[in-house]
Structures are given as structure tokens and as C-alpha cells.
Amino acid sequence: MVEVHLQHISRIFDEKKRPAVNRVSLDVRDGEFLTLVGPSGSGKSTCLRMIAGLEPVDEGTILIGGKDVTESRARDRNVAMVFQSYALYPNMTARQNMAFALENAKVPKAEVAARVDKVARMLELEDLLDSKPAAMSGGQRQRVSMGRAIVREPQVFLMDEPLSNLDARLRVSTRAQIASLQRELGVTTIYVTHDQTEAMTMGDRVAVLKDGELQQVDAPLHLYQYPGNTFVAGFIGSPSIGLFEAVPVDEGTARWGGVAVSLPEHLVGRAKDRVVVGVRPEEWDIAPQAPWARERTEAEGTETASEATGMRLKVEHIEQLGSEAYAYCVPVQESDVRLRGGRIALRVERSGEIEIGDVVDATPRTCSFFDAESEINLEYLGE
Amino acid sequence: MSNTDPTTPSTAAIPATTTTPRTSAGTTGPARTTGPARTTGPAPLPSRPDPTPSTDEVEKDRARRRARKQANGLLGVKVVSYLGALLAALVIALPLYFVVVTSFKTHPDIYSDPISWIPHPFAPENYSYVWNEVDFGQFLRNSVVITAVLTVVKVVLGVLSAYAFAFLRFPGRNVLFLLVVGTLMVPNEITIISNYAAVAQLGWRDSFPGIIVPLAGVAFGTYLMRNHFLSLPTEIMEAATMDGAGFLRTLFRVVLPMSWPTLMAFVLITAVTEWNQYLWPFLMSDTGRVAPLQVGLTLLQNNEGPTNWGPVMAGTLLASIPMIVIFLLLQRSMIKGLTAGAVKG
Structure with missing residues (x-):
């Protein structure tokens, strides 16, 4: 059971300006796919980075799996993140990219190999395992970065606009793949996007942010039919x-x-x-x-x-x-x-x-x- | 004849009224194409029955002229660039050529008037003279020790301090960095007296630590590497954090492999600078026991008086060979790294 609870979390970069994230409270259920959506500057990425541990929490509490992780380091939170630019290590092959986190966690070599192979099969990456990111297309890099997250078997997946660098057609097909993969794995996922179509089609629930404030959290259809405000x-x-x-x-x-x-x-x-x-x-x-x-x-x-x-x-x-x-x-x-x-x-x-x-x-x-x-x-x- | 299709009705109408239908048939821009087709030489003869070849010829002719024009322009640019390159090469190569030539000259040949451009007689014995008469092996060993230790120390310190300045948040970080960069502005000669006093007090005169420790301070490398580290994509660093890589593991597995070309440039610059150190080692090596090659060469000059340049030049050439080798070795990985970064996208 991995639930994520955000309790009135705020991120204040500059005391004189409005907070980037302003007292956001959100409960993400176990195995749920929640999309965070909003225009640029709405604080959705900051919110995600706070959950990841890449951004400090100035106010409020974050609970992951019932444990208070507000002050924990990113590496101790057991969450995996997929970045917008994929952030693959350019000097490593796909296999090394995927194995890196496991090696850091001192997982035995045989198990690392087995887990990487399993995920590579799942994502159809077998042929790419020995290629470096520079030799891959955007879609392939995206899959490797997904693989890198999946192979860790984390408590929570965090995805920061992972499809925004793909072309329109690939985006649609990858959208479906990610959604079904998430359902298959059953891992609690928080997905940030500025594309409302992505938010509506992928998420079990959609959270809408504006100027750092949470506007509404609801199932996509309900959100569409009964928007909370204008x-x-x-x-x-x-x-x-x-x-x-x-x-x-x-x-x-x-x-x-x-x-x-x-x-x-x-x-x-x-x-x-x-x-x-x-x-x-x-x-x-x-x-x-x-x-x-x-x-x-x-x-x-x-x-x-x-x-x-x-x-x-x-x-x-x-x-x-x-x-x-x-x-x-x-x-x-x-x-x-x-x-x-x-x-x-x-x-x-x-x-x-x-x-x-x-x-x-x-x-x-x-x-x-x-x-x-x-x-x-x-x-x-x-x- | 597909090129007739795109003609708009308005442009097609002009040739139809002003010229015979024959010429209007295959042309897209009638006014321009029919003119030169008739005036330029060889094309019209075979093309009479069918107008299309004539337009083809015109096109070809035009293309040829364009190519010629382009070639002329290119030739001009080429000539100027080659002249520039030649001038630059002369400025660099001429003194170098004289170093090489002088190292093979006999004493009278060096002072001959007019200057002799080719050594006559050819005197390679300058090299054996240097090698045997001066303790060249000893100086070479000292130089290698000093350069190797200094390069390693400076690169390690430079990379670690740059990494800290780039990625660690601590109070006074920017002030400290400014201070480090500020030391770049202080000429070495100013610190020599105080350094000398300190080293003498420590009893390090005429020893390797005496030469190496005061030279081991690094500011340029910190500056170079820090700026490079800051240019690395932050998301990759964050990915390493998320993947649970520690501070040093991130440095060695993620940051440094991405910084290869800059690091190589840093190593190369450091190695060359330390190899060519003269003033400080000269002050420190009283007996010549720990003197590097550069100091050894001056001993050579003093021994022979300022007159016999042959052995001095031979010694200079011998002294520069290790750096040329290092440059050739490192240059490859520098360029390789640079192109890899460019293609990555």
C-alpha cells in the first residue's frame, strides 16, 4: 500500500513574491495514476520535484507510504522519476543507464542483469541495450528513461512531462503505452503535464493547478462536466x-x-x-x-x-x-x-x-x- | 512537359500573344527564358524542331555560369584564406625552423653572414654533446617528477574544488569563488619572496616539496572546470541523485565522463605550464640536484657561454619532445570528446 499524501505543502522561492507552490493538499491513492496539470508557471513541476526530494519543502508535510519523508533525501524516498529531457547518462549504454541505480543500491550483479533484461523485454528495448543515448531516437530514449525508472521497482513513479519532446503521433501511442504499463505494474504514479488531453486520457484522476494553488482534483469526466471554477x-x-x-x-x-x-x-x-x-x-x-x-x-x-x-x-x-x-x-x-x-x-x-x-x-x-x-x-x- | 502545368493563366497568356506558340509551349518564365535561348551560341542549332532542349540548354548554360561565378568567388576566398594561413604559419614556423636548423649547425655556421638556411656542415653531434656533457637524464627525470606530481595534484584539486563550487551550497560560496578567481590576477613574481621565505623556513630548499608545494595552488583549473560543470544539464545531475549515486560516485561516473574534453584541455594546459616552469625551480634548486630541464638548459648556456647556440637549441628541442608527445596523445581524446558532445543533440 503506497499512498502519497501532500499536506499543505508550500515552496517559497522569494518571500516577496507569491509561493511557487501554495499550501497544496492532495491524497494520491495506492496504485493510482494522478495527473497534475496546469499552465506554465502553475507550480506543477515544482510540486513533483518536492515529492521527489529535489526541491525542499518550506511548509507542510509529505507522506509516502505512511512515512514522513519531508526532510528525507531523494535517494532515501524510493521514488523514481522520468524527466522531460529523459536525462540519460550520455556516457553509458542503455543497459548501464538502467543498471546504474541498482548498482548504487549494491544489488547483486546477477539480479541487476535479470531485472534489466526483464524490463528491456517489457519495453522492447532488447536491441538497444548496448547503444548509447546519442545513437537513439527520441522515442527510444524515452523508453530507456522509462525503463530506468521501472527497473528500480520504486514505491512511486514521478513523471515530468515525459512525452513533450516526442512528435505528435508518437506521443499518442506512447501515452497509451504508459497508461497500460502503469496499470500492469500497479505502482502509484504522479504525472505532470501541461497538455490537458494527456491529463484527461491518462489519469485516473486529474489535479488542476494554477499559480501554485490546487484548483480541483477529480476524475477526468467529472472534471470536464463539473469544473470547479471558470x-x-x-x-x-x-x-x-x-x-x-x-x-x-x-x-x-x-x-x-x-x-x-x-x-x-x-x-x-x-x-x-x-x-x-x-x-x-x-x-x-x-x-x-x-x-x-x-x-x-x-x-x-x-x-x-x-x-x-x-x-x-x-x-x-x-x-x-x-x-x-x-x-x-x-x-x-x-x-x-x-x-x-x-x-x-x-x-x-x-x-x-x-x-x-x-x-x-x-x-x-x-x-x-x-x-x-x-x-x-x-x-x-x-x- | 510537366513544367508547363504550374504556369498560371496570366503568365502563360503573355507569350501566347507576343511570340509564336512554339516558344510559349515549354517555358515557365517566358520573358526571361526565350531571350537568352536565341542569343547564346551553340544551343539553338539542334533545338529547332523542339523548343524544350533549348530551354534545357539555357538552364545548363546559366548553371555553368553560376558555377563559374561561384568558383571565382570561392577562389578569391580561398586565396585570401591561404595567404592568411601562410602568414600565420610563417610567424610560428620560422623561429621554430631556426631552432631546429641551429641545433644541427656548427659554431661558425651559426654566425655566418649571410644567414645559412640549411646547416652546412650537418652537425648532429650537438645532441650527443648535450646528452653526454650535461646531466640531461637527471634533469629529464626531475622534470618528469615535478610535472607529473603537479599535474596530478592540480587536476585533482581543480576538479574537486570546481565540483564543490558548482554543486555544493554553502554560505560564502560566491565570495570564496571570487577570491579563488582573484588569485589569477596576482602575478606569480609578487608571491615569490614570501614563498621563498616560507619554504626556506620549512627547510625545503633544494628539494622536490620545495619546488612542488608552492606551485600546487590551483585557480585557473577551478575556474575552467566549475564553469564547465555549471553548463552540464541539471536534470542529469538530478537523475543521478534520484538513482542514489553519492557525491563522489556522481563525480566519477556521471560528471567527469561528460567533461572529458574540458578535463583533457585542463590536463594539457597544466602539464605544459608545469613542464615550462623556470623561475621558481631555478630559485629553489641550489645545487641542480632537483633542477628540471628548463633550469638545466640555462646551466648549459652558462657552461658554454652565450656563444655556442647549437647544443642549447638541441637541448631545447629535446626538452620539448615530451610535451609534443603528450599533446599528440591528449589532442585525440579532446577532439573525440568535442565531436561526441556536438552530435549528441
Whole structure:
């Protein structure tokens, strides 16, 4: 049973600035694959390095397997790390790279050889064992660095963006390999990435960090459907969620730009007179306007939409992905409600349905509602 | 004829109206290609029935001209670079040549007017004279001992202190490092008197410790190696930490193998500097018992008076052979290391 508990850990580089990691508390369960995700500078790598013992813990406690390791040296924590640059020793062959930690731990030679061979078979590295890193491709180096971590049979794997140096295609396949390997080995893993797709697809749970503070920890789907605040909502999901600010709520219905959405009953009491409404790109129903209507809109300029006919949007850009497409639109009508980011993404299921310059009426099916001030999801707020 | 396809309708239209259809058929840039095709000599004759060969010829011609131009330009650059190299080589080689030539000259030949460029008569006996008359073997042994010990001590101290300055965090680290680098700015001659007094008090005059210990201080190596260590990727050092490698094991298994070229440069510079030490060993070796070759050579000069340069030059050449050998040996691994680092990526 190896659980990792972070209890209010902080890393303060400069007293005058905000901490790089600010009172983060996190419980990683035994055998769990937890991804730490956040934009650059969010403190996710620092957090990982603190768990590894490469960075001191200024405040708080770290427990690994029930043991307080806050003050322990990295070598005494029995954790293995996979680095972004792989950090293979250039003067050693793959075999020596993998055996190095075991030799340091004075493991008998025969056992070292057996363990290296076993891991090499597992990762299909047999042919590379006697090559040096300089003679390997990026993917191969990545596998060797994984092997170097696995061969130690550590309590915890720590991975710091191990896929970010690979090309897109290799990244996708390696992503799946790492996830299944982790499941096979059952070792508690903490994986840092800035790529939310990686975070969503690999992790049992995803922890989102921003400015050194933990925003939310949840299963990927739950995180996507019920983001804790507007930051998580915007960060998770690609293209990102459309956020309408300061939408007036009247009698349990939020109305803006031709759209009227009723708040779920349990949220009505929690909403103040204005909320932030978030709509995912796939949650829009799109009705392309008839050509005559399009002409009329253009001729009349702004047009007051009748109640709940949908939001009138003009397509500015289309991202074609083959099976689906995303249309990036701007609202046609002037409104008090500001659209964060100025543009909204809509998923179009049949490509060719919409063209750039088209005007569409879009109606949201499902929305998330956030408090206008704290920007916290109403789902998580008390009455 | 595939090269006709990419022509845009607008450019294709121009030749169609201004020239015959024949010329417009195979050209991509009509205005430019049809002109030179007619004016340049040999090409048009065979190409009449079909216009494409003519454009081919034009292309070839143009390529030839371009190549010629390039070659002319390259030739100019080459001539200038060779002249520069020749000048540099002359500045270095001429004195060296005279050292070699003089070592084979007889006494009158050295002072002949005009200068003789080739020894006449050829006098290799200068070498046997040096070897037999002066205690060359003894001086050589002393030089080897002093250089070897100093090189080992300096490299060990340099690497260890650099490693500490680069990777250990301790209070006053930067101030201490500045102090070490600051000693580089102090000329050796200034410390000689105090060093002499100290060594004399210790009773080390005319002994190897007397020569070696005051010379064993290292600042340049610390500076060189520390800066190199700092340029190593920190992630590799961290990987070694995670892999449970201790301080010295990280140094020997990870850091030094990655620093091979710099280390070799350090060894080479140290060896050459110590081999060529003159002033301090000269002051220390009263009897010549522990004097190195460089001091021995001056004894030679004094014995023979300043006039007979033949044996002195022969001695100088003999004295430089070990360093040339060391350079040839180390240079290989230096270059090997450098290229390995460059390709690693």
C-alpha cells in the first residue's frame, strides 16, 4: 500500500513574491495514476520535484507510504522519476543507464542483469541495450528513461512531462503505452503535464493547478462536466468552453443574446442576480439561417432576437478535423453580456454544413453556472 | 512537359500573344527564358524542331555560369584564406625552423653572414654533446617528477574544488569563488619572496616539496572546470541523485565522463605550464640536484657561454619532445570528446 499524501505543502522561492507552490493538499491513492496539470508557471513541476526530494519543502508535510519523508533525501524516498529531457547518462549504454541505480543500491550483479533484461523485454528495448543515448531516437530514449525508472521497482513513479519532446503521433501511442504499463505494474504514479488531453486520457484522476494553488482534483469526466471554477472550465477541454460573463438571472432563468436557459432547480437558490454561464462547444444546437434570413440580418445590422430563438453568431473561422469541425464565431448582436475571449467555439458534426461568413442561430443544451464574483461553480456552493 | 502545368493563366497568356506558340509551349518564365535561348551560341542549332532542349540548354548554360561565378568567388576566398594561413604559419614556423636548423649547425655556421638556411656542415653531434656533457637524464627525470606530481595534484584539486563550487551550497560560496578567481590576477613574481621565505623556513630548499608545494595552488583549473560543470544539464545531475549515486560516485561516473574534453584541455594546459616552469625551480634548486630541464638548459648556456647556440637549441628541442608527445596523445581524446558532445543533440 503506497499512498502519497501532500499536506499543505508550500515552496517559497522569494518571500516577496507569491509561493511557487501554495499550501497544496492532495491524497494520491495506492496504485493510482494522478495527473497534475496546469499552465506554465502553475507550480506543477515544482510540486513533483518536492515529492521527489529535489526541491525542499518550506511548509507542510509529505507522506509516502505512511512515512514522513519531508526532510528525507531523494535517494532515501524510493521514488523514481522520468524527466522531460529523459536525462540519460550520455556516457553509458542503455543497459548501464538502467543498471546504474541498482548498482548504487549494491544489488547483486546477477539480479541487476535479470531485472534489466526483464524490463528491456517489457519495453522492447532488447536491441538497444548496448547503444548509447546519442545513437537513439527520441522515442527510444524515452523508453530507456522509462525503463530506468521501472527497473528500480520504486514505491512511486514521478513523471515530468515525459512525452513533450516526442512528435505528435508518437506521443499518442506512447501515452497509451504508459497508461497500460502503469496499470500492469500497479505502482502509484504522479504525472505532470501541461497538455490537458494527456491529463484527461491518462489519469485516473486529474489535479488542476494554477499559480501554485490546487484548483480541483477529480476524475477526468467529472472534471470536464463539473469544473470547479471558470479557470478549470476554461483549461480543461479543447476547444475551450465559451464563458458568458455577468448573465442576468431572473426567476431561475438566465437570459442573454436570444438565449434563455433555466437553471437546474437545486442551483436556483445559489445563484445571485448575475452568473457566469459556460457552454462547451459540443453543447450547442445549431440552426443555420435560411439564405433570405442571412441577407436580412446583414441588411439590418443588429437585430433584436425574439425570446429564446437562439444566439445569433457569425462564423469567423472553421477548424476542420475530418470527422468533425469546430466553428469559431462571434455574436452578431450587441449585448451587455461579455463573451470571455471574444470568440466562441461550436462543434459542427457534419463538415461542410457551415462556411466562414455564415450566420447561425445557436442554442445551448447544457450549461455550467458559476458565481459571478468568486467564479466558483454553483454546484459546489452552499445555499 | 510537366513544367508547363504550374504556369498560371496570366503568365502563360503573355507569350501566347507576343511570340509564336512554339516558344510559349515549354517555358515557365517566358520573358526571361526565350531571350537568352536565341542569343547564346551553340544551343539553338539542334533545338529547332523542339523548343524544350533549348530551354534545357539555357538552364545548363546559366548553371555553368553560376558555377563559374561561384568558383571565382570561392577562389578569391580561398586565396585570401591561404595567404592568411601562410602568414600565420610563417610567424610560428620560422623561429621554430631556426631552432631546429641551429641545433644541427656548427659554431661558425651559426654566425655566418649571410644567414645559412640549411646547416652546412650537418652537425648532429650537438645532441650527443648535450646528452653526454650535461646531466640531461637527471634533469629529464626531475622534470618528469615535478610535472607529473603537479599535474596530478592540480587536476585533482581543480576538479574537486570546481565540483564543490558548482554543486555544493554553502554560505560564502560566491565570495570564496571570487577570491579563488582573484588569485589569477596576482602575478606569480609578487608571491615569490614570501614563498621563498616560507619554504626556506620549512627547510625545503633544494628539494622536490620545495619546488612542488608552492606551485600546487590551483585557480585557473577551478575556474575552467566549475564553469564547465555549471553548463552540464541539471536534470542529469538530478537523475543521478534520484538513482542514489553519492557525491563522489556522481563525480566519477556521471560528471567527469561528460567533461572529458574540458578535463583533457585542463590536463594539457597544466602539464605544459608545469613542464615550462623556470623561475621558481631555478630559485629553489641550489645545487641542480632537483633542477628540471628548463633550469638545466640555462646551466648549459652558462657552461658554454652565450656563444655556442647549437647544443642549447638541441637541448631545447629535446626538452620539448615530451610535451609534443603528450599533446599528440591528449589532442585525440579532446577532439573525440568535442565531436561526441556536438552530435549528441
